[in-house]
Amino acid sequence: MTAPRILVVLDGAAEPIWPWPSTLEAAQMPALDALCDRGAVARVATTPPGLPPGSEVGIPTLLGARLASAPGRGPIEAAAADVTVPEGAGVWRVDVHHHDGRRAVTAEAMLVARDLAAALPDHDVRHLKGHRFLAVGAERPEVEVVASLVVVVWDDGEALAPVLDRRTVVVAAPGAAAGCGRLLGAQVVTPAGATGDVGSDLWAKTRAALAALRDGADAVVLHVGGADEAAHHRDKVGKRAMLEAADADVIRPLARAAADVGGAIAVTSDHATCVETGRHHADPVPAVLAAPAVAPAGAVRLHERLAERSAVWDGPFALLGALR
Template identity: 30%
Template sequence: MKYVIVIPDGCADEPMDSLGGKTPLQAAQLPAMDAIAARGFQALSNNTPAHLPAGSEVANLCLLGYDPDVYFTGRAPLEAAAQGITLGPNDWAVRCNLVTIEDQVMVDFTADHVSTAEGTELLKSAQEKILSRDGMDGRLEFVPGVSYRNLLIYRGVDGEPAPFARDTRTSAPHDLTDLSVADDFPRGPGSDWLVRLMNDSAELFADHPVNKKRIAEGKRPATNVWLWGLGGAPSLPSVKERFGVQGVMITAVDLLRGIAALVGWPRIEVEGATGYLDTDYAAKGRAAVEALKEYDVVCVHIEAPDEASHEGRADAKIEALQQIDKHIVAPLVDALAQYGDHRILVLPDHPTFCSTKKHTHGMVPLVIAGTGITADDQTTYDEIAAQASGRTFAKGWDLMQAFLKG
């Protein structure tokens, strides 16, 4: 049996007046996904329990079959795994965004998609001018990632309590777009360290050559670091141990790379995959088709719909969905037919509403078709059709068992 999982990140949405009362999934032309719906069944899945963050970190763990109350320790540790960073029992990872804040408002959680080279230079200055000054070299380290997505690593000492705890509260910057951040700085154990670093970085970056150059080029500056999503080392059993199949991950996002590493999946890095709207959809589709030759499960994650939602652009979200349908889903459906027994699953991790520009709790629509799957009466893939099916996975982590073994 061959299995395919396609994750159009954040594609679930609500009906919009600008789309004539339709959701982006309903408004998009998705012949391949609709064909899957016609020969399979739809359902709703809750991948974001109400007591946990409504983010990709929780939702993708749920989607892949892991109860977040058991396995989730924080977002940053998952991204640390993507970079091959091993966390000891006393260590913590903290997600570090480079952001643009003006008059205490989160203007841009990506700092106008600051380049990786620029971000690396800014964080190098922060390491040298802030952490070295405070005597924290060796205990705290900024680790550059891709563009605005970076990490801060805290190395603990045996016998010494960590400055952070599970109840240290932080806020995801992508959920603060166009909102005041005054009440969203870290709170609780260790928050004094985090807030001080954030404030010190604002002072350092104000006159930094990188930002002077960006402003001269008409780009937004990276005004400071925003620290969030912290946690200690996670421990996850592999997918092969749990379900007896070997998978592979195709993604351009460190969070998914990290989850893949922790569940025992190798990654396929695709040239042209950016984690944004300009990603090379066709290249990801070709890589996924090729991967079917070697792996039992091929999982393709596409960040573009979520990015469009964060920008409040329904048109861009629809276009991203159509590109996914044409260049990823359709070729995979054709390829699966050559392998005999197979199943395909399409679903987002969580809803991201264009109207609010942020992730939200709630059910997401899914469609499954293939060997052993009995079709329902729905013929289009979207939120309304999935709701009409009457089938739900109240605990999102139960879905993978049904998909792989049911």
């Protein structure tokens, strides 16, 4: 029987290198430091050349998909939310932003929800969370502004084809990770309390991951979205707090579980999100792999400055497949 493999994806945890410390560099993450001490630290190219950085690209790439173009975000969100798209219809992710690029918060999005639905009478419009909506209809939504907010309709894109099976379990809140996992063929578990934001119940995700391992899963992917959400709101304190919480509530118990059964664990990001600007970046992101067959190598901590000269594991880099 193959030893289990665990992948922890800290969404948007990485950042560009500035003269001052990044959030990963400043955060106190002793469990992650311990993994670096006994594992191999390098960088992962989660964004193939020419593609935009984002979870819809980075997560499939980490899981082994070979992307020629960016996947459509609408089908991913529909899969995550268990929304059935009627035959002949399309589905689009629709975001509401402030004019300066900041994402609307949930309260603001809810205030304009009726206005957005009224502007798209031929679509079934539903609020997902935060600034995100989903629109299902025959034609691409055409709307630019609602109330005082800018409306952004995501482009169509590549369809994700299955590369996994149900022996891989993805533990995630409703959103990109859950949708990508489902479209790629994995089993998806969304525990109660998992929101994908800074208030997400990380212990609930860890319990679900441990349960999947006990039930015989070959691989478990646990996605933590709160650091990315904090970075988009340019909240340095919130991003650091989320990373430190993930270290205590996710990485520590899962690293112990992997070590107890001779399994492998990897921790990385799906892309970088700059907490100064709130924008995604396509630079390779730091990653650590720890397993009985992996010799310690590379940086002693997992952050951008120390990993800058480390080897780059090119995509599609299937962290899970590499440890079979």
